[in-house]
Amino acid sequence: xxxxxxxTTVNGDAxxxxxxxxxxxxxxxxDHVGLTGTKxxxxxxxxxxxxxxxxxxxxxxxLVLGVEANGKTVNTIEGMASGDALHPLQRKFIxxxxxxxxxxxxxxxxxAKALLDKNPDPTEEExxxxxxxxxxxxxxxxxxxxxxxxxxxELREAA
Amino acid sequence: xxxxxxxxxxxxxxLTEGAEVVTVEAATIGEMLDALVQAHPGLKxxxxxxxxxxxxxxxxxxARHRAIxxxxxxxxxxxxxxx
Amino acid sequence: xxxxxxxxxxxxxxxxxxxxxxxxKVTGRARYGADFSLPGMLHGAVLRSPHAHAKILKIDTSKxxxxxxxxxxxxxxxxxxxxxxxDWNLQENTMAGxxxxxxxxxxxxxxxxxxxxxxxxxxxIEVEYEVLPHVIxxxxxxxxxAPVIREGASDASVPEGMPPNVVRYMEFGRGDLEAGFAxxxxxxxxxxxxxxxxxxxxxxxxxxxxxxxxxxxEMWVCTQGQWFIRKMCCAVLGLEASQLRVTPSEIGxxxxxxxxxxxxxxxxxxxxxxxGRPVKIVMSRSEVLRATGPTASGSMDVKxxxxxDGTLTAARAEFRMQGGAFPGAxxxxxxxxxxxPYKLDAVEHVGYDVLANRPKCAAYRAPGSPMGAFAVESxxxxxxxxxxLDPVEVRMKNAxxxxxxxxxxxxxxxxxxxxxxxxxxxxxxxxxxxxxxxGRGVASGYWFNHNGETSVSMSIAADxxxxxxxxxxxxxxxxxxxxxxxxxxxxxxxEDVRVNVVETGSLGxxxxxxGSRATFASGKAAILSTDQAIKEMCRRAANEWxxxxxxxxxxxxxxxxxxxxxxxxxPMSIKEIAGKMGETGGPISGHHESLPEGVGASFGxxxxxxxxxxxxxxxxxxxxxxxxxxxxxxxxxxxxxQYQGGAVQGIGWALNEEYIYGEDGRLQNPIFLDYRIPxxxxxxxxxxxxxxxxxxxxxxxVRGVGETGITPPLPAIxxxxxxxxxxxxxxxxxxxxxxxxxxxxQDS
Numbered sequence: 008x009x010x011x012x013x014x015t016t017v018n019g020d021a022x023x024x025x026x027x028x029x030x031x032x033x034x035x036x037x038d039h040v041g042l043t044g045t046k047x048x049x050x051x052x053x054x055x056x057x058x059x060x061x062x063x064x065x066x067x068x069x070l071v072l073g074v075e076a077n078g079k080t081v082n083t084i085e086g087m088a089s090g091d092a093l094h095p096l097q098r099k100f101i102x103x104x105x106x107x108x109x110x111x112x113x114x115x116x117x118x119a120k121a122l123l124d125k126n127p128d129p130t131e132e133e134x135x136x137x138x139x140x141x142x143x144x145x146x147x148x149x150x151x152x153x154x155x156x157x158x159x160x161e162l163r164e165a166a
Numbered sequence: 167x168x169x170x171x172x173x174x175x176x177x178x179x180x181l182t183e184g185a186e187v188v189t190v191e192a193a194t195i196g197e198m199l200d201a202l203v204q205a206h207p208g209l210k211x212x213x214x215x216x217x218x219x220x221x222x223x224x225x226x227x228x229a230r231h232r233a234i235x236x237x238x239x240x241x242x243x244x245x246x247x248x249x
Numbered sequence: 250x251x252x253x254x255x256x257x258x259x260x261x262x263x264x265x266x267x268x269x270x271x272x273x274k275v276t277g278r279a280r281y282g283a284d285f286s287l288p289g290m291l292h293g294a295v296l297r298s299p300h301a302h303a304k305i306l307k308i309d310t311s312k313x314x315x316x317x318x319x320x321x322x323x324x325x326x327x328x329x330x331x332x333x334x335x336d337w338n339l340q341e342n343t344m345a346g347x348x349x350x351x352x353x354x355x356x357x358x359x360x361x362x363x364x365x366x367x368x369x370x371x372x373x374i375e376v377e378y379e380v381l382p383h384v385i386x387x388x389x390x391x392x393x394x395a396p397v398i399r400e401g402a403s404d405a406s407v408p409e410g411m412p413p414n415v416v417r418y419m420e421f422g423r424g425d426l427e428a429g430f431a432x433x434x435x436x437x438x439x440x441x442x443x444x445x446x447x448x449x450x451x452x453x454x455x456x457x458x459x460x461x462x463x464x465x466x467e468m469w470v471c472t473q474g475q476w477f478i479r480k481m482c483c484a485v486l487g488l489e490a491s492q493l494r495v496t497p498s499e500i501g502x503x504x505x506x507x508x509x510x511x512x513x514x515x516x517x518x519x520x521x522x523x524x525g526r527p528v529k530i531v532m533s534r535s536e537v538l539r540a541t542g543p544t545a546s547g548s549m550d551v552k553x554x555x556x557x558d559g560t561l562t563a564a565r566a567e568f569r570m571q572g573g574a575f576p577g578a579x580x581x582x583x584x585x586x587x588x589x590p591y592k593l594d595a596v597e598h599v600g601y602d603v604l605a606n607r608p609k610c611a612a613y614r615a616p617g618s619p620m621g622a623f624a625v626e627s628x629x630x631x632x633x634x635x636x637x638l639d640p641v642e643v644r645m646k647n648a649x650x651x652x653x654x655x656x657x658x659x660x661x662x663x664x665x666x667x668x669x670x671x672x673x674x675x676x677x678x679x680x681x682x683x684x685x686x687x688g689r690g691v692a693s694g695y696w697f698n699h700n701g702e703t704s705v706s707m708s709i710a711a712d713x714x715x716x717x718x719x720x721x722x723x724x725x726x727x728x729x730x731x732x733x734x735x736x737x738x739x740x741x742x743x744e745d746v747r748v749n750v751v752e753t754g755s756l757g758x759x760x761x762x763x764g765s766r767a768t769f770a771s772g773k774a775a776i777l778s779t780d781q782a783i784k785e786m787c788r789r790a791a792n793e794w795x796x797x798x799x800x801x802x803x804x805x806x807x808x809x810x811x812x813x814x815x816x817x818x819x820p821m822s823i824k825e826i827a828g829k830m831g832e833t834g835g836p837i838s839g840h841h842e843s844l845p846e847g848v849g850a851s852f853g854x855x856x857x858x859x860x861x862x863x864x865x866x867x868x869x870x871x872x873x874x875x876x877x878x879x880x881x882x883x884x885x886x887x888x889x890x891q892y893q894g895g896a897v898q899g900i901g902w903a904l905n906e907e908y909i910y911g912e913d914g915r916l917q918n919p920i921f922l923d924y925r926i927p928x929x930x931x932x933x934x935x936x937x938x939x940x941x942x943x944x945x946x947x948x949x950x951v952r953g954v955g956e957t958g959i960t961p962p963l964p965a966i967x968x969x970x971x972x973x974x975x976x977x978x979x980x981x982x983x984x985x986x987x988x989x990x991x992x993x994x995q996d997s
Contacts, residue, residue, distance in 0.1 A: 173658055
């Protein structure tokens with residue numbers, strides 16, 4: 008099948024790649040752009056490990072075709088920190104031991120950031136429902152929820 | 167050499183002429199297992215298939231080298247595995 | 250002060266520093282199985298059986314081979330013959346031989362220049378099957394007319410005359426059962442069933458394998474045990490172990506499911522056929538669910554005798570479990586663990602390991618223990634209710650203590666069940682009032698923990714920092730706990746220690762990170778390795794000072810004269826000694842390998858409060874408490890993490906998760922939408938209490954903590970639902986439909 012030339016912006020950088028029209032955005036990010044921080048846990052949009060922002064909207068990149076990213080802006084886990092400075096969510100995840108194996112972590116961080124961008128003061132219940140599409144099998148979510156709430160509090164103080 | 171009582175599991179009784187505790191002379195776990203087979207050859211396939219040995223409460227897979235002494239508590243167990 | 254007199258004053262042990270791999274994991278830099286690529290790499294795909302049980306009459310791969318870009322196709326014909334025992338089982342499970350034994354069983358594999366092409370080629374392979382009758386349920390599999398899955402698969406433990414799908418049989422116990430039951434005021438017997446569940450790690454299996462015509466190979470793989478991968482791949486493919494070098498990636502969860510092989514040998518076989526080009530295989534989620542190693546399903550009869558005051562007089566368990574089309578269901582461990590929390594003078598266990606047309610089960614967190622606990626703890630609770638007894642008090646009354654004979658035979662060493670139950674009794678969750686449709690359940694759980702072959706090296710760098718090489722992949726923060734212990738022991742900062750999980754070429758054999766052993770076994774070996782380096786550093790200092798090495802001791806990160814008679818010398822720090830080690834005798838390192846002794850078992854008890862919606866039957870977890878003995882928590886955050894994660898896997902097992910098969914024997918829910926693991930909105934915070942009864946067998950008192958926590962949720966939730974609804978569910982999972990049906994049945 009002939010490939011399509013895709014021009015897109017990933018984490019602020021102009022990026023071009025050739026995509027088979029059957030390839031997902033997740034495949035393209037991982038295999039053509041070399042950004043393997045975004046993970047595939049299911050390929051059916053159920054686990055959230057592949058969460059990225061596409062033109063500011065939180066999506067499962069396994070449910071988006073690579074060619075759909077043409078002319079759009081993609082933000083992934085690799086673009087979350089500014090230089091050496093971790094995003095407060097990243098820092099709080101480490102401090103709260105909110106990860107064990109860490110495989111779901113990139114997707115959860117991207118999803119949690121999308122929540123806090125929208126709602127800087129979420130309740131525990133709001134965090135739990137927002138992250139209900141991000142599966143974690145190691146932690147039982149307890150420390151993840153605490154880390155998100157704590158990061159939100161810190162961001163509010165800084166604002 | 168120590169004389170030790172080896173507790174089998176009851177399912178093995180039909181291979182040991184009814185004995186559930188077998189007394190053998192051995193200085194190591196390996197010798198103990200060999201002595202069991204010598205006394206009751208029917209046990210060989212069971213032991214070959216892989217078992218664990220509880221020696222004074224510590225459970226070993228393998229460990230034929232491990233020394234045993236008079237008065238040690240020894241149980242044969244199904245082979246341990248963990249997640 | 251700990252009751253065994255072990256030191257309890259620590260500088261680092263028990264603190265909560267950031268984990269050393271944290272930065273890589275929050276920035277997306279950590280490399281997992283599928284993140285690894287090599288120049289010239291091909292992509293593999295696997296053709297899988299659509300049938301639960303069928304004869305393979307013919308496989309035609311010619312169309313696939315003719316496709317442009319396809320570099321290799323393998324079938325069973327490419328594997329060596331003549332394997333026996335578990336090696337044969339592994340090979341047969343890797344790729345079907347004469348028959349396919351379950352839906353998803355691998356039949357052929359392709360390597361091509363892209364994943365899409367490999368998948369296309371797989372669809373071009375033509376297989377002719379003769380479909381055979383199949384059997385899925387364990388109780389059906391032992392019926393006289395059940396399809397026979399494999400003639401002659403039974404081992405010597407199975408007496409003559411048993412149904413052919415029974416492949417292992419066990420029977421053990423002690424005491425006078427009849428007298429025990431006669432002495433009871435209440436004797437009850439019930440049957441309980443659990444369904445197969447999957448570990449559900451979020452990272453699918455992935456590997457890159459490379460193997461040339463010289464039979465030298467390499468593999469990069471997500472695994473709990475690189476030496477197990479090496480041993481098993483070599484057995485299945487007829488290779489020499491030392492010629493295959495296996496490097497573990499970061500691992501995205503395992504829970505026992507990544508202690509064995511699935512598609513790894515296929516990547517090597519394909520690579521060898523493709524002139525040594527590396528081959529990457531990444532499973533899809535449906536491949537993970539259909540064709541890796543879920544746990545067994547169980548059908549369990551339990552009979553217990555109890556006096557009016559709650560004293561247990563006798564107990565009997567007869568468990569039947571299927572672990573797929575191969576021997577290995579953890580019915581033995583289920584029996585060992587079921588009655589383990591109880592002091593019993595008369596007890597009998599009977600177990601059947603049964604074949605069914607399902608994937609070959611693998612270990613899953615405390616393999617067998619959750620099923621055993623579901624049956625035993627449920628019945629104990631039912632009897633407590635009938636006699637009007639407090640379920641915590643009854644557990645305390647019958648609790649095993651150090652020196653007691655375990656239900657499965659050997660005497661217990663140091664254990665902390667009584668301390669755990671005391672902590673449960675004192676917890677505020679038990680004082681929370683319950684409203685309508687709400688109920689509380691309590692249950693205990695047990696896991697032995699495991700020692701296993703262990704080999705660790707450490708060395709001092711020229712700047713006085715320390716590197717430690719371990720063979721146990723870090724699945725839940727073990728690099729943090731190992732760094733803490735080594736830094737504590739050396740008297741240096743936590744940040745000065747780097748723990749690396751290394752490949753098979755770097756150390757002697759290590760068993761995987763399984764059996765809750767990494768922090769215990771690699772930790773103990775790391776400390777003993779460090780002792781060697783400390784001894785050498787003391788010797789270097791003694792040489793410099795011109796005194797006897799025996800007159801030097803190690804304290805606060807430095808060699809010091811031991812007492813006033815040794816002479817007056819300022820302490821010589823690790824940095825000072827390391828800085829000149831090239832001139833004082835060369836590198837300083839330590840190494841230790843052993844089957845570490847002194848494993849400490851871990852008991853736990855959970856308390857759960859639920860609310861059941863009487864309209865829908867949906868169970869909501871209101872509060873959840875985990876209390877468990879850690880021996881000593883090296884990094885308490887990751888101990889809590891194990892408790893919480895184990896509990897939530899148990900909650901999933903209790904309420905939602907199950908393998909659902911159609912009449913055709915195909916798995917009907919092989920995606921996460923339908924195989925529904927708990928999500929954040931299903932749960933409250935999971936409260937934890939870390940009880941510390943130090944294990945005298947470990948320098949810092951460590952007990953493994955990873956597995957016990959998955960055990961109590963199954964029965965605890967069943968008991969809570971009973972209190973909330975009056976209905977007792979004895980068949981997991983307790984889905985809304987089943988709860989509602991049980992409530993209705995009660996009304997009528």
